[in-house]
Amino acid sequence: MKRTLSLSLIFLTAALSACSTSKTTHDPALVGTWKGLRAETGKCQFLSWTNHLKPDGRFVITFYRNAQQTQVIQTEQGSWLAADGRNELRTDGVRMPDVYTYKLLDADTVHYVSVASDPTSDCQGDYEFTERRIR
Template identity: 70%
Template sequence: MKRNFSLALVVLAATLGGCAANTPANDPSLIGSWKGLRAENGKCQFLSWKNNFKPDGRFTITFFRDAQQTQPIQTEHGTWSAANGKNELRTDGVRLPDVYTYKLINADTVHYVNVASDPSGDCQEDYDFTERRIRG
């Protein structure tokens, strides 16, 4: 009887472990390179950026002072997770994530609304912006 109980625990653990591995994958429509900008007359300081969402759940984003993206400010790296209209970015070395709701306008355009950000971030306002896919 004890052996059957131990076997049942092993099977249960393997089953639960398999469920954890089946968490939803990142939204594949967001994978790739994108560019965006904050409105110059918006709630937050103007910025433009290029980001790259990689299939392995990592991202890189470079911020620029100008819309032409010739004056870089800084580059950040981290992890991203996106599903069901919610995208969460965890920048390496930053305590709390930035959280956005998003809606795909088409395959090359996505609209975001910032709903939460780390208190050390440059803008604490809820703001929205549109990103466009970079092809080629």
């Protein structure tokens, strides 16, 4: 009985240890506040946004009707993961995440290309955009 209990404790410890060493990835280069906008001449409706990517893996993004960001459309929040040039945004209450490839052009500029998006998104085309860090 003691041996079975000891083996069970060893396996439990190993399992818990494995869980604690596997961590979600949040590319530290993306943590911060970013501003983006869609081109007014693009195939998708114009909008601008401010995106707060927090180090704890949460985000808050506010969308605006205008470039001056005075006409709010809506605010969303959720969780994000980013590593190896792939970023996934999972908005609270939305079944499917938005998935992008990304490339840092410099410390304050990142370019995204949509890989997969929620089917209810307003723009389903080959969608790409650039965000600039707000300091």
